[in-house]
Amino acid sequence: xxxxxxxxxxxxxxxxxxxxxxxxxxxxxxxxxxxxxxxxxxxxxxxxxxxxxxxxxxxxxxxxxxxxxxxxxxxxxxxxxxxxxxxxxxxxxxxxxxxxxxxxxxxxxxxxxxxxxxxxxxxxxxxxxxxxxxxxxxxxxxxxxxxxxxxxxxxxxxxxxxxxxxxxxxxxxxxxxxxxxxxxxxxxxxxxxxxxxxxxxxxxxxxxxxxxxxxxxxxxxxxxxxxxxxxxxxxxxxxxxxxxxxxxxxxxxxxxxxxxxxxxxxxxxxxxxxxxxxxxxxxxxxxxxxxxxxxxxxxxxxxxxxxxxxxxxxxxxxxxxxxxxxxxxxxxxxxxxxxxx
Amino acid sequence: xxxxxxxxxxxxxxxxxxxxxxxxxxxxxxxxxxxxxxxxxxxxxxxxxxxxxxxxxxxxxxxxxxxxxxxxxxxxxxxxxxxxxxxxxxxxxxxxxxxxxxxxxxxxxxxxxxxxxxxxxxxxxxxxxxxxxxxxxxxxxxxxxxxxxxxxxxxxxxxxxxxxxxxxxxxxxxxxxxxxxxxxxxxxxxxxxxxxxxxxxxxxxxxxxxxxxxxxxxxxxxxxxxxxxxxxxxxxxxxxxxxxxxxxxxxxxxxxxxxxxxxxxxxxxxxxxxxxxxxxxxxxxxxxxxxxxxxxxxxxxxxxxxxxxxxxxxxxxxxxxxxxxxxxxxxxxxxxxxxxx
Numbered sequence: 080x081x082x083x084x085x086x087x088x089x090x091x092x093x094x095x096x097x098x099x100x101x102x103x104x105x106x107x108x109x110x111x112x113x114x115x116x117x118x119x120x121x122x123x124x125x126x127x128x129x130x131x132x133x134x135x136x137x138x139x140x141x142x143x144x145x146x147x148x149x150x151x152x153x154x155x156x157x158x159x160x161x162x163x164x165x166x167x168x169x170x171x172x173x174x175x176x177x178x179x180x181x182x183x184x185x186x187x188x189x190x191x192x193x194x195x196x197x198x199x200x201x202x203x204x205x206x207x208x209x210x211x212x213x214x215x216x217x218x219x220x221x222x223x224x225x226x227x228x229x230x231x232x233x234x235x236x237x238x239x240x241x242x243x244x245x246x247x248x249x250x251x252x253x254x255x256x257x258x259x260x261x262x263x264x265x266x267x268x269x270x271x272x273x274x275x276x277x278x279x280x281x282x283x284x285x286x287x288x289x290x291x292x293x294x295x296x297x298x299x300x301x302x303x304x305x306x307x308x309x310x311x312x313x314x315x316x317x318x319x320x321x322x323x324x325x326x327x328x329x330x331x332x333x334x335x336x337x338x339x340x341x342x343x344x345x346x347x348x349x350x351x352x353x354x355x356x357x358x359x360x361x362x363x364x365x366x367x368x369x370x371x372x373x374x375x376x377x378x379x380x381x382x383x384x385x386x387x388x389x390x391x392x393x394x395x396x397x398x399x400x401x402x403x404x405x406x407x408x409x410x411x412x413x414x415x416x417x418x419x420x
Numbered sequence: 421x422x423x424x425x426x427x428x429x430x431x432x433x434x435x436x437x438x439x440x441x442x443x444x445x446x447x448x449x450x451x452x453x454x455x456x457x458x459x460x461x462x463x464x465x466x467x468x469x470x471x472x473x474x475x476x477x478x479x480x481x482x483x484x485x486x487x488x489x490x491x492x493x494x495x496x497x498x499x500x501x502x503x504x505x506x507x508x509x510x511x512x513x514x515x516x517x518x519x520x521x522x523x524x525x526x527x528x529x530x531x532x533x534x535x536x537x538x539x540x541x542x543x544x545x546x547x548x549x550x551x552x553x554x555x556x557x558x559x560x561x562x563x564x565x566x567x568x569x570x571x572x573x574x575x576x577x578x579x580x581x582x583x584x585x586x587x588x589x590x591x592x593x594x595x596x597x598x599x600x601x602x603x604x605x606x607x608x609x610x611x612x613x614x615x616x617x618x619x620x621x622x623x624x625x626x627x628x629x630x631x632x633x634x635x636x637x638x639x640x641x642x643x644x645x646x647x648x649x650x651x652x653x654x655x656x657x658x659x660x661x662x663x664x665x666x667x668x669x670x671x672x673x674x675x676x677x678x679x680x681x682x683x684x685x686x687x688x689x690x691x692x693x694x695x696x697x698x699x700x701x702x703x704x705x706x707x708x709x710x711x712x713x714x715x716x717x718x719x720x721x722x723x724x725x726x727x728x729x730x731x732x733x734x735x736x737x738x739x740x741x742x743x744x745x746x747x748x749x750x751x752x753x754x755x756x757x758x759x760x761x
Contacts, residue, residue, distance in 0.1 A: 122621075123615075124616075124621050124625050124628070126628060127616055127620065127621055128616060131616060204581075205581075208581060211554075211577065213572075213577060214574050214577065231554075233554045233555050233627050234624065234627070236552065236554060236577070237620050237624050237627070240545075240546075240549060240580070240581075240614075240620045241615050241616040241620035243581065243585070244584070244612075244615030244616070244620065245611070245615050245616060246611075247610070247611040248608065248611035248612055248615060250607070251608035251611065253608060259599075259603070260600035262600070262603075262604035263603035263604045263607070264592075264600075266588055266603070266604070266607045267592035267593075267594060269588070270586070270588040270589035270592065271585075271589055273581075273585040274582050274586050275464035275469060275582040276463055276464045279578050279581045279582035280463075280464045280465050280468055280582070283465045283467060283578050284465050286575070286578070287467060
């Protein structure tokens with residue numbers, strides 16, 4: 080059997096997604112493991128790693144990794160003709176020799192796959208902490224008991240903390256041809272998107288908004304930080320693994336902002352219209368917790384229209400990227416708006 | 421008044437410490453602030469930032485930042501003849517021009533100060549999470565109510581998360597002359613020291629060890645990760661801001677390991693022998709929580725002897741560094757062993 084996974088031409092979105100999800104799952108499975116720390120003096124304790132793996136593996140739509148990989152492909156079409164499974168990288172690097180200039184495409188692919196996984200680790204840690212009793216106190220996530228229900232609160236807290244650190248470790252591999260300037264840039268983008276002026280900041284505003292009547296501007300600002308920052312960063316970081324022009328970067332930033340917001344509007348709609356088994360998490364939590372949402376603010380019909388408007392903004396931003404092939408990014412944008420969970 | 425802070429010759433340890441603490445406090449005060457995110461599209465929400473500042477400012481011995489700065493000075497003596505207060509950096513960079521090669525010393529100093537603060541942010545976040553009810557459930561830290569007592573559990577959780585992200589943001593500044601290869605290397609060292617095979621891993625072992633009888637080897641492994649990894653990383657990261665030889669690096673690594681472990685042995689001794697007001701945190705918690713410690717394992721007298729042995733190991737490691745002046749590192753090692761809080 081040929082070990083190379085040759086992705087199909089990116090015309091069939093479902094095939095592309097299936098191939099990328101396979102790569103991401105393999106890579107996460109390899110990198111979130113006790114073995115991954117085998118080159119270090121110390122290993123992660125097995126029970127902490129078990130909680131981390133439970134939080135990350137076998138679940139989730141992997142929207143953020145897909146956005147990373149799609150943005151990378153869009154800015155660097157032609158580079159990624161074939162992919163090696165992550166388990167065979169060491170062998171391939173040894174074969175090509177560390178200084179082989181032909182390894183560039185393969186290595187850009189490494190940066191993108193590491194970035195895809197790093198962004199997912201940040202997302203996964205945020206869900207672990209968000210589900211804890213002192214936050215949303217949720218017991219169901221991706222159809223399974225939440226991490227603190229399964230492993231206890233202290234382990235959930237530590238697993239989340241360790242996942243955040245691991246994200247930055249993934250972005251700064253030693254003995255790789257990923258240029259240090261890219262490693263540093265990716266860390267910068269991720270740290271900003273995850274931190275106090277990004278995701279964590281948005282969660283703090285969310286927390287402070289329970290029971291309050293927010294204006295549409297305030298609600299938008301909250302979601303731009305809470306969900307939008309990391310979704311937008313996924314697009315920007317994927318692009319940064321290639322060599323986008325400033326104009327392309329700016330257009331992709333607008334694209335990321337639009338789908339980031341659309342994602343949250345749809346989330347608010349689904350919280351009202353879907354049931355828990357479809358969602359894989361407890362439905363109706365927003366109203367129960369008296370949280371301001373797009374639905375509570377503008378009603379279901381206007382919220383749906385708003386999601387379509389944002390979808391349109393995302394598509395026109397894509398048209399401004401100047402990129403030859405944005406079909407996958409268009410497909411992912413449609414997925415965000417039309418998803419049912 | 422001349423705004424330049426000229427540090428005294430490093431003969432007087434107390435003067436050196438006072439000057440460095442002043443630099444670190446100013447820098448933390450500037451970087452852990454809403455203003456620091458002013459160049460970004462979004463600001464950190466004020467209440468989250470208040471909890472972050474409460475966790476970081478006006479407290480702590482700043483041992484880790486001092487180790488960073490001392491290690492940096494030791495490997496690069498001569499480079500750091502004068503220091504600018506952090507508030508004046510932008511002006512200074514503008515004055516010199518971004519490409520001024522004479523800025524190298526100043527810029528290495530920037531890397532070291534950023535590193536000192538980044539390590540302290542990781543330490544501060546770990547204390548915030550460690551004090552939470554689901555972990556040690558402590559109400560007193562540095563003589564003040566703990567963050568979750570003051571701001572609530574959810575804010576404490578988020579403030580800790582955001583502090584971790586901010587640490588990596590500090591290490592990857594944009595528009596600076598800190599070489600990307602250094603930025604990436606520093607991120608790698610910090611992520612490893614903070615993560616599942618470092619501090620978070622050690623805390624997980626600690627958590628799983630309550631009520632158990634550990635062997636001396638097991639106890640040492642736990643503390644190597646829980647406290648030792650970050651203390652050792654402080655030394656290694658400080659050195660990495662300069663250009664240490666591999667031999668110097670190896671010796672400093674051994675130094676960091678020895679004082680990291682000594683720190684914990686002394687911690688265990690102080691938990692038994694000091695009172696809460698001296699410690700600034702609740703004394704006697706280890707025995708109360710039935711945690712294995714060096715004192716419970718080997719008794720007070722042997723624990724004291726062990727701390728002295730480790731001190732000796734640290735000093736002989738320093739002697740192997742080949743560095744001209746290690747007086748400050750020697751002084752900090754003595755401080756670690758002889759401290760009363």
